[in-house]
Amino acid sequence: xxxxxxxxxxxxxxxxxxxxxxxxxxxxxxxxxxxxxxxxxxxxxxxxxxxxxxxxxxxxxxxxxxxxxxxxxxxxxxxxxxxxxxxxxxxxxxxxxxxxxxxxxxxxxxxxxxxxxxxxxxxxxxxxxxxxxxxxxxxxxxxxxxxxxxxxxxxxxxxxxxxxxxxxxxxxxxxxxxxxxxxxxxxxxxxxxxxxxxxxxxxxxxxxxxxxxxxxxxxxxxxxxxxxxxxxxxxxxxxxxxxxxxxxxxxxxxxxxxxxxxxxxxxxxxxxxxxxxxxxxxxxxxxxxxxxxxxxxxxxxxxxxxx
Amino acid sequence: xxxxxxxxxxxxxxxxxxxxxxxxxxxxxxxxxxxxxxxxxxxxxxxxxxxxxxxxxxxxxxxxxxxxxxxxxxxxxxxxxxxxxxxxxxxxxxxxxxxxxxxxxxxxxxxxxxxxxxxxxxxxxxxxxxxxxxxxxxxxxxxxxxxxxxxxxxxxxxxxxxxxxxxxxxxxxxxxxxxxxxxxxxxxxxxxxxxxxxxxxxxxxxxxxxxxxxxxxxxxxxxxxxxxxxxxxxxxxxxxxxxxxxxxxxxxxxxxxxxxxxxxxxxxxxxxxxxxxxxxxxxxxxxxxxxxxxxxxxxxxxxxxxx
Numbered sequence: 001x002x003x004x005x006x007x008x009x010x011x012x013x014x015x016x017x018x019x020x021x022x023x024x025x026x027x028x029x030x031x032x033x034x035x036x037x038x039x040x041x042x043x044x045x046x047x048x049x050x051x052x053x054x055x056x057x058x059x060x061x062x063x064x065x066x067x068x069x070x071x072x073x074x075x076x077x078x079x080x081x082x083x084x085x086x087x088x089x090x091x092x093x094x095x096x097x098x099x100x101x102x103x104x105x106x107x108x109x110x111x112x113x114x115x116x117x118x119x120x121x122x123x124x125x126x127x128x129x130x131x132x133x134x135x136x137x138x139x140x141x142x143x144x145x146x147x148x149x150x151x152x153x154x155x156x157x158x159x160x161x162x163x164x165x166x167x168x169x170x171x172x173x174x175x176x177x178x179x180x181x182x183x184x185x186x187x188x189x190x191x192x193x194x195x196x197x198x199x200x201x202x203x204x205x206x207x208x209x210x211x212x213x214x215x216x217x218x219x220x221x222x223x224x225x226x227x228x229x230x231x232x233x234x235x236x237x238x239x240x241x242x243x244x245x246x247x248x249x250x251x252x253x254x255x256x257x258x259x260x261x262x263x264x265x266x267x268x269x270x271x272x273x274x275x276x277x278x279x280x281x282x283x284x285x286x287x288x289x290x291x292x293x294x295x296x297x298x299x300x301x302x303x304x305x306x307x
Numbered sequence: 308x309x310x311x312x313x314x315x316x317x318x319x320x321x322x323x324x325x326x327x328x329x330x331x332x333x334x335x336x337x338x339x340x341x342x343x344x345x346x347x348x349x350x351x352x353x354x355x356x357x358x359x360x361x362x363x364x365x366x367x368x369x370x371x372x373x374x375x376x377x378x379x380x381x382x383x384x385x386x387x388x389x390x391x392x393x394x395x396x397x398x399x400x401x402x403x404x405x406x407x408x409x410x411x412x413x414x415x416x417x418x419x420x421x422x423x424x425x426x427x428x429x430x431x432x433x434x435x436x437x438x439x440x441x442x443x444x445x446x447x448x449x450x451x452x453x454x455x456x457x458x459x460x461x462x463x464x465x466x467x468x469x470x471x472x473x474x475x476x477x478x479x480x481x482x483x484x485x486x487x488x489x490x491x492x493x494x495x496x497x498x499x500x501x502x503x504x505x506x507x508x509x510x511x512x513x514x515x516x517x518x519x520x521x522x523x524x525x526x527x528x529x530x531x532x533x534x535x536x537x538x539x540x541x542x543x544x545x546x547x548x549x550x551x552x553x554x555x556x557x558x559x560x561x562x563x564x565x566x567x568x569x570x571x572x573x574x575x576x577x578x579x580x581x582x583x584x585x586x587x588x589x590x591x592x593x594x595x596x597x598x599x600x601x602x603x604x605x606x607x608x609x610x611x612x613x614x
Contacts, residue, residue, distance in 0.1 A: 195425050205511065232511055236543055
């Protein structure tokens with residue numbers, strides 16, 4: 001198979017001041033994931049390395065740049081899934097890990113479990129020497145400012161989402177061995193209740209990967225995504241013969257019709273066809289295959305450039 | 308619609324000494340759920356009341372009777388979903404709640420979120436006056452004995468599951484208004500890592516309910532169920548026109564073929580047809596509709612009696 005990597009940086013009403021950083025951030029992550037694939041690395045390695053780049057980039061709400069809960073703390077969630085075996089690993093509400101996607105992979109590979117939350121995840125991180133990070137590193141000035149606005153005006157979480165709120169990052173990949181993988185990572189929603197877990201770490205909601213059909217990573221209003229199992233619905237559409245673009249658009253339309261939420265999804269199928277669809281105002285995305293980068297930010301925008 | 312309630316008490320190799328209690332327990336829960344439906348109550352009320360009966364019954368691994376983690380602690384998970392709105396609520400790794408399904412319903416109805424874990428869930432329990440319970444109440448002598456065996460022989464979680472391990476409980480219902488709901492609750496697997504969340508509280512894995520198709524509650528090896536999004540797969544089969552029995556059997560076969568796990572599922576569709584299928588040695592189940600109780604325990608066993 002011709003390798004493919006697709007990245008998203010979250011589907012929401014991204015403010016103008018973050019536009020350049022968002023556009024560049026997804027392109028950087030795509031290049032890093034592509035390098036893994038080009039050198040013969042696996043889809044799982046590619047999505048993990050790409051998501052690490054996004055987690056390390058403070059422009060995105062994942063890893064460094066995570067937003068704060070109602071209590072003013074960081075609680076991050078991440079998921080990774082290997083389409084070859086359907087093995088998956090997730091963590092939720094972790095607060096002192098540099099790259100939650102790396103810890104999610106440890107859950108997948110080093111435990112008999114699929115999701116580990118809270119302190120149990122921290123214990124695993126210590127045992128497996130996963131790099132930690134303190135709150136000073138993870139939280140940016142913008143994150144603090146957003147939280148202060150939230151506390152001052154007591155803005156409801158739902159209205160915050162509509163206006164000003166960071167979101168999830170994700171990656172999907174196909175490697176030359178024909179293996180698919182997905183990874184998703186997030187700091188969640190500003191002002192969320194402590195202990196709240198959104199869609200991102202949930203298999204079938206925040207992502208899904210199956211070598212027999214395709215890989216998906218979703219973004220948007222987490223509770224809406226969860227209610228319709230968006231990622232699994234999109235993969236089941238691929239299984240029924242839909243194209244990645246159809247499967248993603250129909251999944252997002254179904255979500256809006258049933259529960260009213262907006263979001264986005266990136267998809268790659270087992271033949272290497274890919275799509276980046278969203279029903280929000282903006283979603284930074286980038287994809288690389290056959291030596292060409294494609295990327296976009298606004299609805300309908302699709303730029304092509306050689307690598 | 309003619310109301311229907313279906314109950315399961317976990318799909319596993321249930322030891323002989325628990326047979327009578329398991330058979331009676333699911334029948335008791337079915338009667339309580341049926342009473343709610345007969346009086347005109349909602350499907351959500353019916354599944355919650357039925358699961359409370361199972362949580363209060365120490366024969367089942369949920370609420371009182373929960374098994375212990377590697378660290379010797381109780382960590383319970385529960386899910387409830389309303390097929391009318393696709394609203395859902397879950398809790399995971401809660402340790403001092405009498406009825407986790409009641410707290411899951413608070414997440415659904417009193418918060419903008421769908422899943423809350425750990426201490427955040429305990430905070431919500433206090434705010435909403437959800438009844439607490441201490442470890443002495445939740446853990447039975449059998450639970451302690453099982454944990455001591457686990458510690459003594461250091462039996463791997465996977466082999467324990469094959470031999471001797473409690474499991475999930477669940478309920479699905481259709482009310483006379485045509486609304487569907489599901490609920491699932493569990494204490495997990497003996498010796499699980501602290502923070503481990505299985506399939507039970509995950510929408511699409513441990514359960515799913517949609518008025519337009521059907522309601523499902525699953526049981527069995529949680530990680531396998533999660534990898535194939537078993538509940539959502541079964542509901543999507545119903546959406547494509549399959550019968551409850553076909554949808555459940557095919558879902559379980561698919562899971563075994565892809566990831567090797569065994570389990571069970573109870574299903575009711577929007578027309579009131581129901582099924583209780585399992586690929587394990589045993590699964591206690593009971594169903595009531597039109598004044599008749601049906602129940603079973605072994606493969607192919609199906610007893611009918613008037614209420």
